[in-house]
Each structure stands twice: as structure tokens, then as C-alpha cells.
């Protein structure tokens with residue numbers, strides 16, 4: 680199986696990154712969005728990121744040559760001749776199933792379908808199509824151009840040939856693929872989500888301040904950033920949805936979302952992208968911890 684053309688569904692935080700690394704690796708890429716304005720927003724981010732990488736001498740060819748392989752569309756019909764589709768739309772099972780069911784009759788039968796979901800069952804998503812054996816999880820990390828890992832998740836019906844093709848594709852993108860079975864959260868979020876939920880619970884119980892908990896995990900464990908900075912980067916809304924799916928599957932408190940996280944999401948504090956989360960990001964160079972507002976009393 681040869682992959683030449685990549686279709687990416689959604690051009691948000693993750694979809695734009697996946698489109699960027701695919702075009703950089705030499706694949707023809709087409710990005711599908713619901714509206715032209717989201718393609719423009721995503722492609723502007725790609726241009727900015729490629730310019731930075733070029734400045735650092737990390738690209739093998741001019742930015743324009745990479746951009747020439749990248750196209751945007753709002754028409755599903757334009758995905759017909761893709762060899763692989765990587766889905767990165769919102770973290771919602773019904774939306775993902777609707778999308779895959781709609782493109783299944785359009786995209787050529789030999790194409791592979793992959794979902795970048797963080798927590799939703801690949802098995803439950805794939806049954807919206809008639810190509811269950813050609814369906815995998817392909818979970819990238821944020822920011823996609825910089826993070827080296829990609830999790831490749833097989834279901835019990837994934838064809839071994841499809842799995843190997845996707846692993847080879849991940850390597851061509853310059854990533855290190857790891858194999859995992861289709862279980863909510865795969866490997867990384869299975870371990871990371873309880874840690875993030877525990878950090879919030881520790882803060883709620885008054886163990887320490889936002890900045891002291893962050894500093895502790897950075898300096899005491901050598902992590903590149905503390906849990907609250909990471910939560911603000913990933914997005915509190917996304918983390919909240921992931922915890923709901925994982926708690927629903929495992930029914931264990933460690934995956935349950937603390938009350939504070941839910942209240943922050945409901946109040947629109949979604950982390951860096953919304954300007955506020957555990958920190959106020961008005962000045963991204965000096966994020967201000969929000970202990971006083973979060974604790975209230």
C-alpha cells in the first residue's frame with residue numbers, strides 16, 4: 680500500500696499541525712473544514728510555524744515548495760482520491776461518526792481511515808463506515824511539528840497490513856510510532872489524565888499553590904512544564920471531555936473530573952487559547968497564576 684495523498688479532517692490546533700508535517704514530509708495534502716475562514720486561520724498558523732522552522736534551518740526545502748503541496752477545501756468530494764484520511768475534528772463521538780459515515784462512500788475503498796481522537800473508542804467510530812478493517816487510531820501530540828510521538832491504535836479487526844502501512848507513514852512524518860490497542864486514552868492519556876486530575880484535586884485540597892505545584896513537578900521530576908501549565912496548553916475543555924469519556928469507560932475516580940475543572944470549563948476558562956485557565960495569559964511571557972480567583976475565599 681502506497682500513501683501519496685493525505686486528507687486531513689479539521690484544520691484546528693491538531694489538524695493544521697498534521698497537515699503541516701504531512702506536507703513537509705512530501706505528501707500532497709488536502710484539509711477539510713466547515714468554513715473557508717477556518718482553513719485560512721489554520722493555514723496562517725502553518726505559514727507562521729514553517730517560517731520559524733526555516734529560520735532555524737530545520738527545513739530541507741523552501742517554505743513555498745511545502746505550501747504548494749497543501750490545499751484546503753470545504754467539499755468532501757475533494758477527498759475522493761486520498762490514500763489516507765486523518766480525522767482531527769472536535770472530540771465528540773456523534774460528530775466523528777457522522778463525518779466518517781459521510782465520507783465513506785466518497786473516498787476510494789482502498790484508502791485508510793485514521794482518527795486522532797484522544798479518548799473516543801476507535802471501534803465505536805469505525806462502525807460508522809464499511810471499512811472497519813482499514814480503520815486505526817493515529818494519535819499525535821501538541822504541537823504536532825515539535826512532538827515526536829505518535830500512538831498507532833489497532834482494533835481487533837484492523838488488518839495487519841493497514842497497521843504496518845500506518846506505522847510506516849508515521850515514520851515518514853519523522854515521528855516515533857508506538858503500537859497500542861484501542862482502549863480510551865491509549866498509553867499516554869491513560870497515565871497522564873489521572874496525573875492532571877490529581878494535580879487539580881491537590882490544589883482544591885490546598886496542598887500548594889498553582890505555581891508551587893507546577894514548580895515542584897518541573898524541578899522535582901524534571902518535567903518540561905508543570906501540570907497546570909500543561910492543562911492550560913492542552914485546553915481545559917478538551918481535557919474535561921477526555922476525562923468524561925475515560926471515567927465513563929473505567930468508572931474509576933482517578934479519571935473523574937474534579938468539580939473545579941468543570942466549573943472553569945463552564946465559565947469559559949479554557950486555558951491559554953481562551954486567555955484564562957489556571958493562569959491568566961494576557962502576557963504570554965509572564966502568565967499570572969489565578970489562585971485567588973479559583974479558591975474564592
Ligand SMILES: NC(=O)c1ccc[n+]([C@@H]2O[C@H](COP(=O)([O-])OP(=O)(O)OC[C@H]3O[C@@H](n4cnc5c(N)ncnc54)[C@H](O)[C@@H]3O)[C@@H](O)[C@H]2O)c1
Nearest residue numbers: 689690691692693694712713767768769770796797821913
Ligand atoms: N488539543 C490537543 O492537545 C490534542 C492532542 C491530541 C489529540 N487531540 C484530538 O484532536 C482532535 C481535534 O482537537 P483540536 O485540539 O485540534 O481541536 P480544535 O477545536 O482546535 O479543532 C477542531 C477543528 O475541527 C473543525 N471541525 C469541526 N467539525 C468539523 C466537521 N464536521 N468537518 C470539518 N471540520 C470540522 C473545527 O472547525 C475546528 O477547526 C480531537 O479529537 C482531540 O481530542 C487534541
